[in-house]
Amino acid sequence: MKVAILPVGQADVKTLESIQNGLREAFPETEVTVLENAMHVPKEAYDSSRRQYHSTKILSTLDLYSNKVDADHLLGVTGVDLFVPAMNFVFGEARCPGRAALVSLFRLRPEFHGKPADKKLFHERALKEANHELGHTLGLEHCQNPTCVMFFSNSIADTDRKQAKFCEDCHVLVHRALEK
Numbered sequence: 001m002k003v004a005i006l007p008v009g010q011a012d013v014k015t016l017e018s019i020q021n022g023l024r025e026a027f028p029e030t031e032v033t034v035l036e037n038a039m040h041v042p043k044e045a046y047d048s049s050r051r052q053y054h055s056t057k058i059l060s061t062l063d064l065y066s067n068k069v070d071a072d073h074l075l076g077v078t079g080v081d082l083f084v085p086a087m088n089f090v091f092g093e094a095r096c097p098g099r100a101a102l103v104s105l106f107r108l109r110p111e112f113h114g115k116p117a118d119k120k121l122f123h124e125r126a127l128k129e130a131n132h133e134l135g136h137t138l139g140l141e142h143c144q145n146p147t148c149v150m151f152f153s154n155s156i157a158d159t160d161r162k163q164a165k166f167c168e169d170c171h172v173l174v175h176r177a178l179e180k
């Protein structure tokens with residue numbers, strides 16, 4: 001499959017490249033490119049009372065954008081904080097199955113949680129969330145195995161507990177989806 005990574009607003013190139021390399025390892029025979037021109041964060045997604053961006057609204061913009069991109073899946077990576085109405089925040093959101101996926105880096109930096117900066121940890125977290133959301137685009141649902149990347153992260157501790165990899169069962173599902 002072909003995956004294109006699209007910066008949504010400002011995103012650090014090193015982080016995008018780190019996600020790119022990690023995705024190549026997680027998904028077999030997959031071509032991953034980083035698009036050079038960022039998409040603006042859609043203004044209509046901003047909720048001024050919450051001071052966060054409505055993730056589903058950005059995802060809708062990515063749906064449209066994905067038609068212009070030569071890739072099976074489009075992964076938006078943004079620095080802004082995301083929410084869906086039923087939750088305080090989300091690390092990301094994706095079509096399940098579908099083409100568009102979105103991850104936020106906002107809550108992945110250790111500094112956000114009052115910890116010292118740690119680029120390696122930050123990049124690991126970003127890859128986990130990217131693998132997770134792309135897993136959704138392939139039709140994978142949440143997995144009950146807390147070490148599987150498809151486990152739902154309700155907090156950063158959940159993200160840190162799980163691996164960047166798919167568990168055996170989910171791995172089979174990824175392969176099946178890619179064979180279609």
Ligand code: ZN
Binds near residue numbers: 132136142152
């Ligand atoms: Zn999920």
Ligand code: ZN
Binds near residue numbers: 148150
């Ligand atoms: Zn799993």
